Amino acid sequence: MEFSSFLNLVSKVKKNALPGEEFQYQMAPMFRQNELKNIKPNNNPNEAGVLALLYPKKGIAYMAFILRKTYKGVHSNQIGFPGGRVEPEDENFLETALRETEEEIGVSAEKIEPIRALTDLYIPPSNFLVHPFLGYVDYSPKFILQESEVESLLEIPLSDCLDKSKIKQEMINASYSKQIEVPAFNFDGKIVWGATAMILSEIREIFNRLDEI
Numbered sequence: 444m445e446f447s448s449f450l451n452l453v454s455k456v457k458k459n460a461l462p463g464e465e466f467q468y469q470m471a472p473m474f475r476q477n478e479l480k481n482i483k484p485n486n487n488p489n490e491a492g493v494l495a496l497l498y499p500k501k502g503i504a505y506m507a508f509i510l511r512k513t514y515k516g517v518h519s520n521q522i523g524f525p526g527g528r529v530e531p532e533d534e535n536f537l538e539t540a541l542r543e544t545e546e547e548i549g550v551s552a553e554k555i556e557p558i559r560a561l562t563d564l565y566i567p568p569s570n571f572l573v574h575p576f577l578g579y580v581d582y583s584p585k586f587i588l589q590e591s592e593v594e595s596l597l598e599i600p601l602s603d604c605l606d607k608s609k610i611k612q613e614m615i616n617a618s619y620s621k622q623i624e625v626p627a628f629n630f631d632g633k634i635v636w637g638a639t640a641m642i643l644s645e646i647r648e649i650f651n652r653l654d655e656i
Contacts (some may be wrong), residue, residue: 444602446499449579455653456558456577462648463562467641470610472625488565488572492539493526495561495646496550497579497601504601507586508635509547510594522597523639524575536560536574548596549587554580561645566638575642577649599630605647 496507513520527543529536537560541552561575586596603609613627613634627636628643635643 444504444600444605445502446497446504446581447502449497449504449601450581452650452653453558453579456649459649459652461562462645462652466645466648467562467564470626470628470636470640470644472623488570490529490536490539490572490574491527492529492533492536492541492543492574492576493524493642494540494544494555495524495575495577495642496544496548496555497577498584499581500583500598505598506601506604507548507550507584508597508599508639509588509592510597512592512594520594521637521639522633522635524642526573526575527592537576540574540576541578547589547593548584549589550580550584554582556580561642564638564641573638573642577646597630597633599633601650603630604628604643605650 497504498507499505507525508522509525510522511520525544525547526540527547529539530542533539533542537557541555541557544550544555545552555578558577558579561577564573564575565571566573588596609628609630611627611629612624613629613636614622614624615627615634615636616622625636626640627634628640
């Protein structure tokens with residue numbers, strides 16, 4: 444998709460109803476789907492803000508993902524959106540997402556144009572309640588990666604993110620199980636699964652519904 448075409452859709456994306464949990468759950472592992480529908484965050488979940496950032500690259504709309512460093516944690520070495528834990532100084536969840544994006548990939552929070560909040564997502568293994576947002580910048584960023592947190596950057600065309608043929612069943616190793624089959628986005632061997640895939644599934648449906656208007 445050309446970036447100019449994406450910009451023409453922004454006003455509709457802002458005002459249309461969110462697809463919601465139904466489309467997040469489509470990318471959850473089968474054994475977790477019923478659990479996710481019934482489980483509620485405990486009384487004191489960790490909270491985080493993440494940002495799906497769109498930007499132009501040679502006139503084409505792209506989305507930024509990060510590959511996290513390997514560490515002793517649930518989301519070690521996984522592909523995700525820039526973002527992280529809420530800090531006391533953050534005024535709201537959007538500020539968390541913007542601050543973390545600037546810290547992790549070097550895109551100035553002041554230059555990011557927020558589009559909207561997406562549906563919150565609870566992640567049972569890490570007890571995180573994630574508040575995702577969609578936003579963009581109207582220029583090609585010079586990414587500066589946070590060495591302590593980010594292994595590499597993945598730049599994926601928005602058209603690939605919306606392409607149903609990119610959704611596959613993949614065998615992955617998770618913190619809670621080895622070699623489990625999960626629905627995932629496969630971008631030329633780069634596997635996006637779990638919470639990030641669930642958020643991306645809602646984004647995909649948001650844009651798909653615009654064709655029906």
